[in-house]
Amino acid sequence: MSEQLRTLAQPPEGGSSKDDSYEAVIGLEIHVQLATATKMFCGCELSFGDPPNTHTCAVCLGLPGSLPVANARAVHFGLMIGLALGSELAPRSIFHRKNYFYPDLAKGYQISQYDEPLCRGGSLADVRIHRVHLEEDAAKLIHLGASGRIDGSAQSIVDFNRAGTPLAEIVTEPDLRSPEQASEWLKLLRSTLRQLGVSDVNMEEGSLRCDANISLRCAGTEELGVKTELKNMNSFRFIERGIRAEIARQRAVLEAGGEVVQETLHFDPASGSITSLRSKEEAHDYRYFPEPDLLPVAIDEEMLAAARAEMSELPADRAERFRRELGLSDDSAQILASRSELGDYFEAALAAGAEPAPPAQALANWLSGDLVARLAEGATADPFASRVQPRALAGLVGLVVAKRVSVGAGRQVLDRLIAEGGEPEAIVEAEGLAAIDGGGELAEIVARALAANVDAAERVREGNPKAIGPIVGHVMRETNGRADGTEVARLIHEQLGA
């Protein structure tokens, strides 16, 4: 794992655990809806937002006599996730029934995996993965009434379109230490899953859902405290807020000399309040047993090869390659790899064959700095969606690095590219933005600037480096920014004999 991603697992500076005798220990359970064409155990199409109960059949409605048939594509996606997380893939895993009564569960049990999951172990950015397993989603309940929850609702209606949607449940080890870190890590997981193409990973639509197991312990100790499970955090912001609120609640309990009770909690993002769903004593006995309607999932070489073949490069691997092969700085490699559209644009620009060819690091700086900052002010932050062609950016950076265009003039060219598109060399020519070369013309302008700034020139001669500013500024004004700053400074020192 890369150094850069490793840092995610460190408590951030100024994090909430600062000045605190308690340390938060956080593990996440993430449910990911897999982007298969059909449901986990039947042929119904996956949908979101369609009229209720329009994508159902005997199987996902749990009608008597119906039987599940496992979706091979979901198993394939599960294997891709396992490979991406470096998990151990079980040669033989089995489905279990998880039994409980609830109106969103047509069969009275959920088909899930229990003690023989598809994947075990692995890690992402130094957060260890406990397991990854496959299961089916429940139907969607809509509670009519003020509370929006089943208690006190006048009526509850069920939409079985979602019932049977394939889910991968990813469970981490308790390796996270702060709300911010949890949310950052989840973002990395999301970009990894998105890159794999196994899920839409949309928290608002529920295709990525996260529960957190949270406990506190005295800083410096190893033993885990009593944990609670916090549910219903359906955005990155709510995850941070929810975990922060629960940490504060547990801290207050402990500081008052109390004990944290193991329970399942509900986070209400509107009020920020945390309420208990059920205590340990009320916990369900799910009576797991092997699903007799399904055969074990036996993974063979062919399935593994197919999963490997469909894996695109993951963010962590891409960052590592950018560093190793292109010599990018950690920061640049990280930024370009974690936003796949930037990484793709970067590689397209490098490969565009622009002359003079830009060095990779300079290109990365211009892309993730100047271009992204300018695009962020506009309608799209995606450089591919802008008027700036990858080849044009590469050409511009090549011109700047070759000192044929100054940095300042280069930025003017970039503005024109964003506004109108086109070729950088044509813009340079049309606008007269070519750098004034280091010959006589620039030397004369420098001489005039020294004459106009006698005091500053004197201080530079006396060894005050800051005094050079007004002189350079004079030159830049006179050249309309086309002069190369380094060359101007060299000429100033040369002419002053300093």
Added chain:
Amino acid sequence: MNVTDMLELSGAQSIAAIEAGALGAEELFAFYRERAVEHGGELERGGLNCFTWVADGVPASSKGPLVGVPLAVKDLFCTESVPSQSGSKILEGYLPPYTASVVGRLQDAGAPLLAKTNQDEFAMGSSTENSAYGPTQNPWERTRVPGGSSGGSAAAVAAGLAPWALGTDTGGSIRQPAALCGIVGLKPTYGSVSRYGMIAFASSLDQAGPLTRDVTDAALLLTHMVGRDPCDSTSLQFPGQIELPNAERLDGMRLGVPKELQRSSDSGAAIEPSVRRCFEEALECAEGLGARVEEVSLPHAPHALSAYYILAPAEASSNLARFDGVRYGLRADGAEDLLDMYTRTRHDGFGAEVKRRIMLGTYALSSGYYEAYYGRAQRVRTKIAQDFAEAFESVDLIVTPTAPGVAFELGEKTSDPWAMYLSDYFTVPMSLAGIPAISIPCGLSAESDAVAGPGLPVGLQLAGPAFSENRLLDAAYALEQAIGFDTTAAHV
């Protein structure tokens, strides 16, 4: 064709008569429909109560190799827009939107649906007394049970109210009623017939099979039943073809009699003398046909019933969870909240035996008890399968009586669940091992066994290794010919 002649025909003979132009498919259907309505209806109207539904009019199509010979089907097979309640009140009014795969296959092969047959609720029982439709009577002696759970199918075929029928067998539910009604019943190898559309009792054990007048009919129906179904991932392609049996001799065939199933032990079933006599006569008959009868050992078979009564209820407790009143079937009125609705619905909808097994199964799967019960029962099941595998190294087939006794009186065992469970003492081991087994009638109990009249039928069970159906059918056929049991004797 005249009525008496029509009734004399087996399924295969009916096909031959239709193909020869001596009989019309619609004529045959109408004949059986009329008989079914007249004799198979409710007890109060003088019927055997073996049907829960009888078709109106004539079938739409009779194309296919079965040329329109009608079929009776156990209630628990889903049949599109036809009541399918698995004998339970909780599925009151339920009309499935689809037809079970195996019923669909037989319909496609030209066997139209004649009727649905009575059964123990969710196939839990050995007497067809646990039915929301009330008990079915045995046509041999109407004060007696037809066996169960496929008692409606067995009684209908024995009474000549259907040419043939489908049942399901979880621990003996085809074989035991076939034995008690004096007909042929076959439980195929687990997985050879699709379970899709069978309202599940115990998924790892349930298997559909034919109940017929003779072995040839059983083979003929089975031909059109087996095969992999993409809707049932536990179904398998049957290796090879089911052949119609034609063996006349059993020369060289080794038949094994398990010594553990002979003894009367504390937990074992006492074999009634007349059953023992018929069984021994059948063995002598087999020897006369050239078979060699020897003793084999199935050391764990005596534990089969105990393991079965953990595993089957465990699966049932989960399979029956879907009957919650939310989506279909019965929903109790007057509930105060969700939990109350669940509780009232299941209280009103399930019968006593079903509730007993749900409680047994729920307990067996509970946290802290799982290993001691379910885990252990699974290990016993594995041992039993190994016992059979070893036995089949020295013998070709295993033979036992199908049931320890003949048809018992209605009500005789309803208050003693364990006595009822012992009816399946000889059939449960094969179910746990997933192997095929057939019951054929092998004689009548003697009058001296306190049974009035000519006596009651006794069944002989033959079991073979997985997918040995052809060998099994051949042996059963040869014995059937030699024994010469009249399966039309109880026709009404």
